Amino acid sequence: MSLPIKNVAVIGASGNLGGPVVDELLAAGFAVTALSRASSTATFPPNVAVKKVDFSSTSDLTSALQGQDAVVSLIATAAVGAQRPIVDAAVAAGVRRYIPSEFGINTREAAQHPVGKILAGKIGTVDYLIEKAKENPGFTWTGISTGLFFDWGLRFGSLGIDVPNKTATIVDSGNEKWQASNLHHIGKAIAAVLRNPDAVANEYIGTASFDVSQNEVLQAVEEVTGTKLSVTRVSSEDLRKLGEEKLAAGDFSAFLQLVRVWNFADGAGHALGANSANAKLGLPNDDLKATIKAVYS
Incomplete structure (x- = not known):
């Protein structure tokens, strides 16, 4: 059994999904740090730590991720292909769980569909996480599809x-x-994954409000x-x-x-039907x- 996850870094915490996810992580008792660009003027709840980061610099990201147990990426679809430096920094910093910016349709299934061409950045990121987890046994990931x-x-x-x-x-x-999910349901799903990381380590799962x-x-x-x-x-x-x-x-x-x-x-x-991870996550x-x-x- 792995050590419990306590410290969670969130990237993209100021976006549409960011607020509900941060709320649910805080409600679940996690210590949350928002990583944002130096130019960002976004504000966060007072109990959220904020670190300004150069996202093009693996060394800067590695420094920012020291002491973090998990990374939750909420990066928008247009930028999801730029997650490799973040993944590399997470591995270098000793982060134990990476949750990539999926939170939509199941990209593992959509890869051969025309919509998969638009989601190539997401597909490539999960492929890269699979590689890194094989190379680094202490590093794990969980992909979460949530539908619309x-x-x-x-x-x-x-x-x-x-x-x-x-x-x-x-x-x-x-x-x-x-498959459809409310924003706070997605936050609850992320918190549930981090509360019981062994249950869905190195897995791609699906959840939904209904x-x-x-x-x-x-x-x-x-x-x-x-x-x-x-x-x-x-x-x-x-x-x-x-x-x-x-x-x-x-x-x-x-x-x-x-x-x-x-x-x-x-x-x-x-x-999702019977393939929903809601029961496993207690949702x-x-x-x-x-x-x-x-x-x-």
Whole structure:
């Protein structure tokens, strides 16, 4: 059994996911240090230590990570390919667990899908972690797929549901179930991994607040808000073609179309079901209607 993890360095702690993750790590009793760029003006809770770091310098990162038991990377998708120096610094500093910036669809499964081309940085980082863990037995990693950010996605319309404009865009039949997580659920999952690191050492796991379909979300949103939405139905094949055309032209806004195909297309098969790590992590599912009520209250 490995020593307990106490000190956790978080990279990207000021982003959309950062606040909820830091909150849940603090609530779980971890000592949290936020690593940020020298130019950053981000602020953090008073009980979070802050270290300014040159992320292009492995030596600077190694110094900053001294005494840390774990690193949680919340780096945005556009920068995830730049995690190798952080991984090298973590190994050099004696960090025992690295949680890479996954927190979305399962990139191990998506590697051969068109959306995988956009997620190449994430895929490469996990490949690199696998190598480093083999070379350094004291260094471990855990990849966590969470599916779509549910409460965040409702607020910003990325799930195809737009309550302010009273519209919904439903892909194919709308009955396909997909993996979805609220931001605080993701923070709880990270804390659970770090509380019991041996349970999921050098594993890629999936967690979710719930598996849900677009039609279930639409029905629940209409019931909770009392708002009838105007529904437009689109074909996943049309979305795929548009996404691939954009990608071929170097337009990475293709991600919106391709990730909707990945999740919502009839027969996609990316709900977690029995493959969820929630039971192993001791995590309950969230309540769909309670989540919707909190978003729109």
